[in-house]
Amino acid sequence: MKLGTKIKRLRVARNYTQEELADRCDLSRSFISQLESDKVSPSVETLERILRVLGTDLQHFFSDEPKKIIFKKTERVPMYELPKGVKMEILMDAIEDKELDAKIVELEPGAQTDQEDYHDGDEFGYVVEGSVDVYLDGKKYHAAEGDCFYYSADCIHYLRNPGKEKATVLWIQTV
Structure with missing residues (x-):
């Protein structure tokens, strides 16, 4: 899955608009739009900031491990x-x-x-x-x-x- 698509899924899951995410990350709405369309690539620092607002971090964002579903x-x-x-x-x-x-x-x-x-x-x-x-x-x-x-x-x-x-x-x- 592409970076922009993953970010958009996280944003939508949190019920944030592009404007709300941009405001919380101190970025422009147009940057978020371009990022979700994979037209721009964020710096590592910017990506970390976005992921922090979306409730995750780099390690979990790029992990291919499925989330745990069953708890024994x-x-x-x-x-x-x-x-x-x-x-x-x-x-x-x-x-x-x-x-x-x-x-x-x-x-x-x-x-x-x-x-x-x-x-x-x-x-x-x-x-x-x-x-x-x-x-x-x-x-x-x-x-x-x-x-x-x-x-x-x-x-x-x-x-x-x-x-x-x-x-x-x-x-x-x-x-």
Whole structure:
């Protein structure tokens, strides 16, 4: 695939217009247009700047390795230093430029995750088994097996298992 075509695909994937990409890279729109048409070649410095804005780097841009699609259960990364009765595993590790962080969270009866302070991003959870209470700035919401929850992480938040059985949650956060 030609350089210009690859850059255009990355730009379109990020929903940038040529004008927006040009502004973010301190280049002209006409240069971006000519680059995507393979009428001009950028310097290495300019290409690095464009790729940085598009969320990648030279190594990954020119790599022929396909992006990883399947993440095996055996590849999960356990998280440590968690409260008693809480087990978390990172489902997708070592991914360049990922925009989501997915975990499986298991809470024994009465256990709760650490309280997280305000941060950027959104969080989504799907209760696979059991039930959890979702606390957002001190307000409690109950989610049973099969229920989902979603919130902006700009509040103090944590999960607690109020039940008598283990609760399992698929928890996804934007990064």
